[in-house]
Amino acid sequence: MARRAPPGMLMYMSTHTAIAVDGLTKRFGDHAAVDGLTFELPTGGVTGFLGPNGSGKSTTIRMLLGLVRPTAGRGSVLGHPISEPKRYVGQVGALIDSPALYPTLSGRDALRVYAELGGVPAARIDAVLDIVGLADRAGSKTKTYSLGMKQRLAIAIALLRDPPLLVLDEPTNGLDPAGIVEMRTLIMSLGAAGHTVLVSSHVLAEMQAACDRFVVIREGRLLFAGSADDLMAVGPDRVTVRPERPDDLDALAVHLRERGFDVAVGDGILDVDASADSSAELNRISFEHGIVLRELSTRSDDLEDVFLHLTEEPAR
């Protein structure tokens, strides 16, 4: 079952919990950027962190990484409290917003900056360059890189310490479609390689393809935390109805609306906002009016529809 904003959920921290937050709150003046957020993520897999602009995703991620201090609440990352980031940041790789690189340094030297700081052996630099496919351009100054290459270099920085947990905040920002697909493939491969990945993005189609779990927030409050299947079950099902004779399309739409259904007329089909359980009634109405159906099928909403459905509702 999907878990919707479980009030007062006790924080459960075990060796199988990568991230847990309980009542996490951050206020900037009178504005609550994050308001009593509670959820937990198990280790392994790729979790999508969704929410409209200004919903508190980046602030939450910054609190998890020790960059922003919570106003209230508590949390843990890899079993360590977020009030002591030095105990766990060595096991976390992060890409936060747009890559902040040094334009006059080469890609390899940019990695050296973080390798030196993190105490990572130099040999690891070549390894991560290979992983993100930048080995051929490692000697070029980063100012000559495309945006996609810069994003991949930022991922390489996050991978330097081969961390069990990766936190990627908007890794597809500014990428073209090919770059987005490339990033999705990379994220999926990281998840498959055993990393726990928390990724926020606005490219919902890619998130749907890459993630097996989701956390959805709005106005700093939790709307959903659970598996991808559970999330898809949250959205309203839709039923596609296709009459055998196209001439019957408009008439059938009228009949269905008379019975209270929300119907959109498409190219030879009717798109009915209804659950799968309503299929029989739709079939019956069609039969009553002498309309034979060639197709009557239900389909789940895509993530975009579910997201809009979830985030348009008042936060619970």
Added chain:
Amino acid sequence: MMSALLRSFRSELVRLRRLWTLPAAATVFTIVATVVTFSGASPGGPPFRGPDGAGAVGTTADALTASDGIVAGIATAGTLVTLVCLVLWALSVARDLQTGSVRVLLVTEARRLAYLGGKLFALVTATAVTVVASVGASVATALLMAPTQDIATGQWTPRAVWSAAANLGVAAGLWGTVGATIAMVSRSAAASIAGGLGYLLVGEKLLGLVWDTASSWLPAGTASNVLAGGSDDTSYPQSLVLAALFIVAGLVISLTTLSRRDITD
């Protein structure tokens, strides 16, 4: 903690390579200043007043034969070298904050004291390199120029060189700390450089109009006094103590600001 400091130091050295043009510019300017000082020295005129920058250009050949004539170029170029250090420190601190790279840096090394400490040690190292290069260039140029101007070098002493280098290092460290502190508070390279230079070059002189002894107690005046080895109003030891206090105050402000700040955008 020490290993974290060392890691941060090494990381900052890689980043500082981007700014190598600043020490190079200071060195080149010092060479030019030394050439101008020696080639422009007249047989008569006012006596050479030592490395305070005031009496260097247009000095006499006789003055250049004094024990500190060997660092006459530094007397002229010293202030510029300290300005370069202000820019170097301000840029190094502000760029991390302005570009957001501090986010990734602090996720890599969560101990903010270690991050800032390593950075400051690297900046001190870069400042030392700048000072050594500038003083070395000044001395080398002076040794080359002296025979061409018939200036006797018999009274020139290594002590004057060490003294000039030490004073320049302290003054550069003070100006650098001012730049780094303003950068840490403002999070802007432009604001820190403009604010730092504006205060040190203009603001403090304006203060001097309403406060007679401002130059004895405020940072720019203190740096000048250190460079000059003391002044009529302020002894050399007093200037050194004041410089140390300003540096410590700047470090405390920078560290407090960084440790308390939420790293948002």
